[in-house]
Amino acid sequence: MEAPGSASCAELFKELRNPYYIGDDVALTQTTGWVDAWTSQPSVYAVAARSAGDVVAAVNFARRHDLRLVVKGGGHSYLGTSNAPDSLLVWMRAINDITLHDAFVASGCGHSHAPQPAVTLGAGAIWMHAYDRVTTKGGRYVQGGGCGTVGVAGLVLGGGFGSYSKKFGTAASSLLEAEIVTADGNVRIANACTNPELFWALKGGGGGTFGVVTRLTLRTHALPALFGFVSAAIHASSALSFRRLVGRFLDLYADRLHDEHWGEIAAIRSGHRLDIEMTSQGLDQSQAEALWRPFFQWVADSPRDFTFTRAPSIRVLPGVHRWDAAYIRPRAPTAMTTDDRPGAPAENVFWSANLAEAGHFIHGYESAWLPAALLEGKRAQLADALVAAAAHSTVELHFQKGLAGGAQEAIAAAKETSTNPAMIDAFVLAIIGREGPPAYPGIRGHEPDLGQARRNADAVARAMKELRRIAPEAGSYVLESSFFERDWQRSYWGTNYSRLLRIKREYDPGGLFFARHGVGSEDWSDDGFTRLIEG
Numbered sequence: 001m002e003a004p005g006s007a008s009c010a011e012l013f014k015e016l017r018n019p020y021y022i023g024d025d026v027a028l029t030q031t032t033g034w035v036d037a038w039t040s041q042p043s044v045y046a047v048a049a050r051s052a053g054d055v056v057a058a059v060n061f062a063r064r065h066d067l068r069l070v071v072k073g074g075g076h077s078y079l080g081t082s083n084a085p086d087s088l089l090v091w092m093r094a095i096n097d098i099t100l101h102d103a104f105v106a107s108g109c110g111h112s113h114a115p116q117p118a119v120t121l122g123a124g125a126i127w128m129h130a131y132d133r134v135t136t137k138g139g140r141y142v143q144g145g146g147c148g149t150v151g152v153a154g155l156v157l158g159g160g161f162g163s164y165s166k167k168f169g170t171a172a173s174s175l176l177e178a179e180i181v182t183a184d185g186n187v188r189i190a191n192a193c194t195n196p197e198l199f200w201a202l203k204g205g206g207g208g209t210f211g212v213v214t215r216l217t218l219r220t221h222a223l224p225a226l227f228g229f230v231s232a233a234i235h236a237s238s239a240l241s242f243r244r245l246v247g248r249f250l251d252l253y254a255d256r257l258h259d260e261h262w263g264e265i266a267a268i269r270s271g272h273r274l275d276i277e278m279t280s281q282g283l284d285q286s287q288a289e290a291l292w293r294p295f296f297q298w299v300a301d302s303p304r305d306f307t308f309t310r311a312p313s314i315r316v317l318p319g320v321h322r323w324d325a326a327y328i329r330p331r332a333p334t335a336m337t338t339d340d341r342p343g344a345p346a347e348n349v350f351w352s353a354n355l356a357e358a359g360h361f362i363h364g365y366e367s368a369w370l371p372a373a374l375l376e377g378k379r380a381q382l383a384d385a386l387v388a389a390a391a392h393s394t395v396e397l398h399f400q401k402g403l404a405g406g407a408q409e410a411i412a413a414a415k416e417t418s419t420n421p422a423m424i425d426a427f428v429l430a431i432i433g434r435e436g437p438p439a440y441p442g443i444r445g446h447e448p449d450l451g452q453a454r455r456n457a458d459a460v461a462r463a464m465k466e467l468r469r470i471a472p473e474a475g476s477y478v479l480e481s482s483f484f485e486r487d488w489q490r491s492y493w494g495t496n497y498s499r500l501l502r503i504k505r506e507y508d509p510g511g512l513f514f515a516r517h518g519v520g521s522e523d524w525s526d527d528g529f530t531r532l533i534e535g
């Protein structure tokens with residue numbers, strides 16, 4: 001690196017904390033790498049696609065010249081599947097138009113499907129911009145993910161859960177139609193009536209696998225009148241009281257919160273700490289308070305056992321302001337951060353909570369869908385396992401990423417997708433992850449601490465082992481999972497895998513599209529360069 005002490009170098013490292021800066025650079029990804037797994041590397045050449053025609057040209061060129069092809073949208077892959085050395089990149093960022101419809105009918109579905117409200121998004125659009133158009137300006141709801149700078153296509157293709165998925169299902173289950181350039185260079189429409197098998201595969205079968213999606217149309221929903229947030233942190237004074245706390249919290253969840261209204265995270269932390277950051281939809285302030293009051297009172301009644309390290313807070317806001325920076329900024333000044341580059345569009349904002357992941361380097365990361373049956377017959381064993389796991393590494397319980405307890409329509413729609421059906425029986429996705437501060441492998445003075453990273457990776461593995469004792473067959477969510485996932489076909493897609501593989505072979509017999517641990521990737525070497533099994 002030249003002139004590491006210069007002002008321009010300092011400015012560069014400052015901007016590398018800005019997810020919009022990262023997203024607008026063809027060579028960068030949100031995650032810089034993963035210890036002993038992958039390191040972000042730019043492609044040799046890239047096509048900055050502006051139209052489906054550009055994508056067709058890139059796909060045809062790659063196929064004719066037998067090139068390793070890679071597709072990047074929002075660049076937020078944890079598994080590193082949107083970058084590859086010695087590859088040709090199709091960069092989708094600039095295809096990002098957003099159009100709202102009052103009465104959308106998928107092409108060829110006029111005879112069988114009633115018109116419905118929807119939104120069409122260019123595949124390079126990101127969720128914060130989708131929420132701005134659909135909710136803040138449009139007064140409707142679209143199911144996306146939590147992080148505003150994640151790409152729309154990457155999330156939908158992998159499944160996609162957001163705070164209110166127990167009510168609205170996965171992002172994939174909202175897909176009404178996609179336009180996709182397949183390996184033969186054809187632009188195809190995929191929906192319930194045209195290429196229905198390909199359509200099903202796109203609803204959770206994974207990105208970078210079946211072709212390059214150029215545009216997606218998603219169903220929109222009536223906007224809930226109210227969204228709510230519950231926050232608290234509790235420290236227990238002993239191992240015994242911590243176990244009681246976790247048990248009591250599981251009772252609260254199972255008896256009062258296990259329904260379509262609630263989502264987001266409870267973190268079981270080492271040091272006997274329980275951290276609650278949950279969200280609700282469709283409940284007013286008094287309803288939310290009534291549900292939580294007995295639990296918070298129980299904690300407050302035992303001051304020798306428990307201390308609130310963050311006082312309980314329950315807030316409710318009008319649905320239309322959920323992603324409205326102008327409304328949120330004066331009320332919660334630190335909640336959102338703005339893209340501070342000169343001339344950046346006003347809608348370029350992101351949740352400050354996601355700042356930690358701009359340029360992060362992953363040490364260890366695993367997830368498991370925990371079946372709702374554990375809440376019934378095995379609640380005590382579940383509490384024991386969570387406490388045992390937390391002694392190694394924090395367990396985050398992402399309730400919105402398991403659909404059990406959710407709305408019937410959400411579950412019915414999710415059953416029509418290719419995501420692992422385990423998500424339907426799961427009440428939660430347990431995520432155990434550790435990451436380092438922003439680090440840039442290969443850049444002196446900014447290298448990750450690999451020793452620390454390996455120790456943390458080991459702690460994550462030991463923590464997950466505790467959870468697997470009570471859920472040995474638990475599947476894992478492909479978009480938020482381990483690089484080293486074992487038996488990944490079953491883990492990511494369960495009983496849907498064989499159907500996905502058949503569709504992959506039909507639409508991409510030559511294996512032009514490769515994502516490591518993606519459908520059909522077992523035919524290839526880990527780097528996607530060498531075919532191991534002749535097609």
Ligand SMILES: Cc1cc2nc3c(=O)[nH]c(=O)nc-3n(C[C@H](O)[C@H](O)[C@H](O)COP(=O)(O)OP(=O)(O)OC[C@H]3O[C@@H](n4cnc5c(N)ncnc54)[C@H](O)[C@@H]3O)c2cc1C
Binds near residue numbers: 074160207480
């Ligand atoms: C900070 C952060 C928060 C997250 N929060 C959530 C969350 O709340 N809920 C959730 O479900 N997930 C979440 N994720 C996971 C995220 O949804 C996935 O990493 C997703 O795949 C990212 O999509 P992308 O377009 O940004 O990434 P990319 O890295 O660009 O793409 C991801 C994969 O999709 C492929 N792809 C991208 N665009 C296309 C296209 N147009 N056509 C074909 N293939 C394509 C890429 O080749 C790659 O394999 C989060 C990730 C991060 C980093």
